[in-house]
Amino acid sequence: MLEIRNLSKSFQGLQVFSGIDLTVEDRPGEKSPLIGVIGPNGAGKTTLFNIFTGYAKADGGSVIFDGKELLGKKPHEIVRAGLTRTFQSTLAFRQLTVKENVLVAAYLHEDFSFLERFIYPLVSLKLTQKKTRDAQERAEKVLSMVGMLDDMDMVSGNLPYGKQKKLGIAMGLATEPKLLALDEPAAGLNPHETAETMELLQEINRGGTAVLVIEHNMKLIMTACERIYVLSGGRIIAEGLPQEIAKNERVIEVYLGKGMTAHA
Amino acid sequence: MKRTWTRITIAVALVLVVAFPFLTNAYILGIAQAMLLYFIYAMAMNLLMGYTGIRSFGQAGFWGVGAYVTGLMMNMHQYGILSLLGAMIIGAVLGLAVGMLSLRLQSVYFFITTLGVSEMLRVIAINWMPVTRGPMGLMVQPTSMGLFLGRFEYQTQVYLLSVLLAVLCFLGLRTLMRSHTGKILMSIRDSEPLADSVGVNPTAYKVFAFATAGAITALSGGLNAMAYRIVVPDFLSMQYTTIGLLMVLIGGSGELWGPLFGALIYVGFNEGLRSIGEFRLVIFALIMILVVMLFPKGLIGTLKQQTNKIKQRKQQT
Incomplete structure (x- = not known):
């Protein structure tokens, strides 16, 4: 599904990473993959996400998604190809309601024509009623899945942080991606919210969406992910099953600190 | 029930507005005329700044171009309504061109580009003497507005046409902001990168908003030319952009x-x-500073905020 090959990036002469290879397999008829990416702060995880989702340019390498090169494409084109990402800090459209936030994402698959986009909305809402109603139904379905139906009329900027994070995931889901890339979905959440997020990721994954997640919360990564990549010093230093990563001495040394062990 | 009362109030207000020319003198009608055309201009600015988050420093360019196009067409004995349509088309085309060239730029470069375009147009208006009559200004010959308005005096015709167009613009923008496109525009205002991440092409929607606002601003400038029957290069100056922002x-x-x-x-x-x-x-500059500092949400925004607070308090008690 996603094949990142020999990807490199530097900022003003400072190498962020080089030779990055990462694969999210396409497994038709089988369980979709749920892959984790971990690494210390500054390892370049978010930069990696920014590159393959069109928010930053790579110096070299390739990113193939469903057989098509993504490098050079704009973020919205990449979403249309089936790869959606969430952000660590910008979570929602703050002045819109929860439902409107998800709706904006749900409009993606309605395939509005030029007239429906730019002319009919100035004349009458009835002219696009069917498509907007379809989008509303899908938005409500997603909100029900993430348990936010009761909040749908709230202005998203007034939501507690945990719910804003969940809304970010709901918006990603509403684009109906093949692969959902989540940038630290549990950062800043309390243990109860983290557990909920973990369950949600697994539910999304069971529903047939592949998930690629950057996270610092080791419990979430070790429990939810089937395979983990460890990024450090500008390289992938380890890749494997959670149990293997937890025992990998190099990972323990650079990421967890000497003398530490992780719980698989 | 509340909705019915609101509709009745709006209907009564509208009847009074339409009957206004027959109840008052020319001076007061002139002020009401200014309110109408500035209302239209403020709606365009609100579409850009308030709903899409685009801060254009060159909106006066559209205002002035609309005024010149209307004035020139009226001097060619076109119906007023056709002259305004011409102004709107030119405003939209100019908006498309400037938008496509500049809306990909970062905000500061965008400010400079829009300001530069309006200044360039002002210089053209000053120097293109055979067409614009330069600093002397273009005198506009009154013509019939067309439609059913021909039977009234010229000033009343312009006023009634302005009422009609202001209502149409208001209804059009109200429909737009309730539509999927309106929600997408507001999402771009709140966060462009986030909108991009859920499949919205921000540039396309911003160009649409810029062209629509260009057409409406040109319409407002055209009504100004029609009502006061003179167009001067100053209409393209920064002062008129500031007026839009202020409103x-x-x-x-x-x-x-x-x-x-x-x-x-x-x-x-x-x-x-x-x-x-x-x-x-x-004094306007001082008002602007005070409003930004004390009431950043403006009159309606502050009223809404206070009403919501009172409602919340009532719910709690």
Whole structure:
């Protein structure tokens, strides 16, 4: 599904990473993959996400998604190809309601024509009623899945942080991606919210969406992910099953600190 | 029930507005005319700034171009309504061209580009003597507005056409902001990168908003030319952009009724302070600073905020 090959990036002469290879397999008829990416702060995880989702340019390498090169494409084109990402800090459209936030994402698959986009909305809402109603139904379905139906009329900027994070995931889901890339979905959440997020990721994954997640919360990564990549010093230093990563001495040394062990 | 009363109030207000020319003198009608055309201008500015988050520093360019196109077409004995349509088309085309060239730029470069375009147009207006008559200004010959309005006096015709167009613009923008496109525009205002991440092409929607606002601003400038029958290069100056910004800030950025109150207050103050001459611009600047500092949500936004607070308190008790 996603094949990142020999990807490199530097900022003003400072190498962020080089030779990055990462694969999210396409497994038709089988369980979709749920892959984790971990690494210390500054390892370049978010930069990696920014590159393959069109928010930053790579110096070299390739990113193939469903057989098509993504490098050079704009973020919205990449979403249309089936790869959606969430952000660590910008979570929602703050002045819109929860439902409107998800709706904006749900409009993606309605395939509005030029007239429906730019002319009919100035004349009458009835002219696009069917498509907007379809989008509303899908938005409500997603909100029900993430348990936010009761909040749908709230202005998203007034939501507690945990719910804003969940809304970010709901918006990603509403684009109906093949692969959902989540940038630290549990950062800043309390243990109860983290557990909920973990369950949600697994539910999304069971529903047939592949998930690629950057996270610092080791419990979430070790429990939810089937395979983990460890990024450090500008390289992938380890890749494997959670149990293997937890025992990998190099990972323990650079990421967890000497003398530490992780719980698989 | 509440909705019915609101509709009745709006209908009565509309009847009074339409009957106004037959109840008052030419001076007061001139002020009401200014309020209407500035209301239209403020709606365009609100679409850009309040709903889409685009801060254009060159909106006067569209205002002035609309005024010149209308004036020139009227001098060619075209119906008023056709002259305004011409102004809107030119405004939209100019908006498309400038938008496509500049809306990909980062905000500061965008400010400079829009300001540069309006200044360039002002210089053209000053120097293209055979067409614009330069600094002397273009005198506009009155013609019939067309439609059913021909039977009335010229000033009444322009006024009634302005009412009709203001209502149409208001309804059009209200429909737009309730539609999927309106929600997408507001999402771009809140966070462009986030909108991009859920499949929205921000540039396409921003160009649409810029062209639509260009057409509406040109319409407003055209009505100004029609009503006061003179067009001068100063219409393309930064002063008119500032007026648009001021009205949106006073009324409430991103509020449907904000432009109406912004225009009423601006024109009211402008007339009230006419005796102090150019010094009133200083007072406007002070008002702008005070509004931004004390009421960042503008009149309607602040009223809404206070009403919500009262409702919440009632619910709690």
